[in-house]
Amino acid sequence: MRAALWFLALFGAAVAVALFAGNNQAVVTVFWPPWRIDLALNLVLIALLVGFIVVHSALRGMAVLRALPQQTRRWRVMQRERTMHGALLGAYSYMLSGRYLRARKDALTAIGQSQALEQLRESDPHTRQMRALAHLIAAESSHALQDRETRQTHLEQAQQTIAEHTSDSEREFGEGLQLRAARWALDDRDAESALEQLASLPAGTARRTLALRTRLKAARHTQQTDLALETARLLAKHGAFAPSVADTLTRSLLLEQIRGTRDTHQLLRIWQQLDAAERSHPDIATRAAQQLSRLGGEPAQVRQWLTPVWQALSGQGEPDFNDAQWLRLVRTLERNMQDLEDDWLARIESAQRARPREPHLQYLAAAACMHRQLWGKAQQGFARAVQQLRDERLRASAWRHLAELAEQRGDGDEAVHAWKQAALLR
Numbered sequence: 001m002r003a004a005l006w007f008l009a010l011f012g013a014a015v016a017v018a019l020f021a022g023n024n025q026a027v028v029t030v031f032w033p034p035w036r037i038d039l040a041l042n043l044v045l046i047a048l049l050v051g052f053i054v055v056h057s058a059l060r061g062m063a064v065l066r067a068l069p070q071q072t073r074r075w076r077v078m079q080r081e082r083t084m085h086g087a088l089l090g091a092y093s094y095m096l097s098g099r100y101l102r103a104r105k106d107a108l109t110a111i112g113q114s115q116a117l118e119q120l121r122e123s124d125p126h127t128r129q130m131r132a133l134a135h136l137i138a139a140e141s142s143h144a145l146q147d148r149e150t151r152q153t154h155l156e157q158a159q160q161t162i163a164e165h166t167s168d169s170e171r172e173f174g175e176g177l178q179l180r181a182a183r184w185a186l187d188d189r190d191a192e193s194a195l196e197q198l199a200s201l202p203a204g205t206a207r208r209t210l211a212l213r214t215r216l217k218a219a220r221h222t223q224q225t226d227l228a229l230e231t232a233r234l235l236a237k238h239g240a241f242a243p244s245v246a247d248t249l250t251r252s253l254l255l256e257q258i259r260g261t262r263d264t265h266q267l268l269r270i271w272q273q274l275d276a277a278e279r280s281h282p283d284i285a286t287r288a289a290q291q292l293s294r295l296g297g298e299p300a301q302v303r304q305w306l307t308p309v310w311q312a313l314s315g316q317g318e319p320d321f322n323d324a325q326w327l328r329l330v331r332t333l334e335r336n337m338q339d340l341e342d343d344w345l346a347r348i349e350s351a352q353r354a355r356p357r358e359p360h361l362q363y364l365a366a367a368a369c370m371h372r373q374l375w376g377k378a379q380q381g382f383a384r385a386v387q388q389l390r391d392e393r394l395r396a397s398a399w400r401h402l403a404e405l406a407e408q409r410g411d412g413d414e415a416v417h418a419w420k421q422a423a424l425l426r
Helices: 002-022 041-096 100-119 125-144 148-163 168-187 191-199 209-221 225-237 243-259 264-272 282-294 299-314 323-335 342-354 359-371 375-386 392-409 412-424
Strands: 027-032 035-040
Touching (some): 027 041, 125 148, 323 392, 359 375, 392 412
């Protein structure tokens, strides 16, 4: 439809020109003394049109000739940029597929093309970032090839490429380089260098999940339990772990921190930093109380730390205690029964009556009765517990207590039998 309209317009214009030119008798006279030239108006108009076209075409041709060097330069720059981009994409693809030698080779090609662009004075921030990224890929490939010297060289060149520029994207790239350097140092088992790299990061970047994960690993490698625990709690707050994994990790670091204490003041400071849920956890409470007892803490304070654990014993249903937790709880309370309060004796007896088939509670109740000089109840409790206890050390301890009670009663045969059974279990 559009072509038909163009043809109609063309025909109309031809008809108009024919009507105008066919009956046009006008003449243009040019006086050039001593001559006089008479020209038809149609000829003059055609000559002017042809002259305009010739001059315009000549000017356009000259402009094209003058622009040829610039177009050639632009074409060369475009070709180098395409080569650089293709080499960079190839290097990244090879790195992802594990072909590190090819990846480093293509990265070096991309670096060479970016340097050539810089020599042509066609470099811009985009080209600089591409060159820095190529250095990073070369460094990552060298790290995978365990070529530390080449890795460090490319890392320094990447940092130098963006060091003099302060755009937001380049600052982010520089922080990413520091994070990668920390990860590489951690892979090289140089946790101290990794922590130094992380310490030089801005505060906001250092609290990112990737930085926190790296700091956690480095802190555990260097056995900095306090730093590892702080980092693990931050990661748990950020949702970096599943709740169960976060609880397990935090608990293991807390236990490691408790085991590493060397005096009661340090242990007290750690205990004050725990929340209510951590203080009532059987593992944490029993190990903390056990460590406090080993460091010479007051028995009353040891029992106070174990008080939250008894809330689980006085609750409904069976407590979720394993044999190791039961053993630590019983051993710690048995060693710290000096000046045992009536409240604690009532708690132990109440828990034992609520769970009469639990041998650990029978043993503990018997030990409390023995400490309060209730010899008959103590002898009955140890006799029942010794038949059910699975831990040989605790059974041997029960036999020794039975031997002591028998000697106190003057029953020599029973004392000899009990001492013999205790000796067999050592």
